[in-house]
Amino acid sequence: xxxxxxCGLLFGGIMAILFGCAKKDTIDLKLKLKAGEVxxxxxxxxxxxxxxxxxxxxxxxxxxxxxxxDRNVIDVKVVRMSSSSDAFGEKExxxxxxxxxxMTQEERSTHQEFQQVLNQxxxxx
Numbered sequence: 001x002x003x004x005x006x007c008g009l010l011f012g013g014i015m016a017i018l019f020g021c022a023k024k025d026t027i028d029l030k031l032k033l034k035a036g037e038v039x040x041x042x043x044x045x046x047x048x049x050x051x052x053x054x055x056x057x058x059x060x061x062x063x064x065x066x067x068x069x070d071r072n073v074i075d076v077k078v079v080r081m082s083s084s085s086d087a088f089g090e091k092e093x094x095x096x097x098x099x100x101x102x103m104t105q106e107e108r109s110t111h112q113e114f115q116q117v118l119n120q121x122x123x124x125x
Contacts, residue, residue: 033072037064056083065123074124078117
């Protein structure tokens with residue numbers, strides 16, 4: 001049950017990072033991108049409170065595929081997800097880079113759920 005909650009929190013955090021929050025501000029961002037450039041972005045979340053602590057880290061790879069006059073085409077791939085929690089003395093952790101054969105049953109279940117995000121590409125246009 002607790003791993004489902006952690007899994008849900010991690011997945012929700014990732015989606016919030018990738019797709020933004022409900023507030024729709026417009027930012028005019030000027031970057032000098034070059035086709036073929038690859039950047040790694042790490043997003044971390046740490047939540048502490050009382051007798052609970054939760055930490056998650058998501059590693060994403062952004063590859064500039066094309067430069068166009070009206071937009072840039074960027075391929076985004078989530079390459080690693082990790083989390084750890086300590087709630088009421090009960091510790092759990094997950095790392096998508098861990099060998100599946102060395103994962104506990106709970107870690108395998110979490111890993112299976114994250115396969116829809118891990119190593120899948122999507123485009124930013």
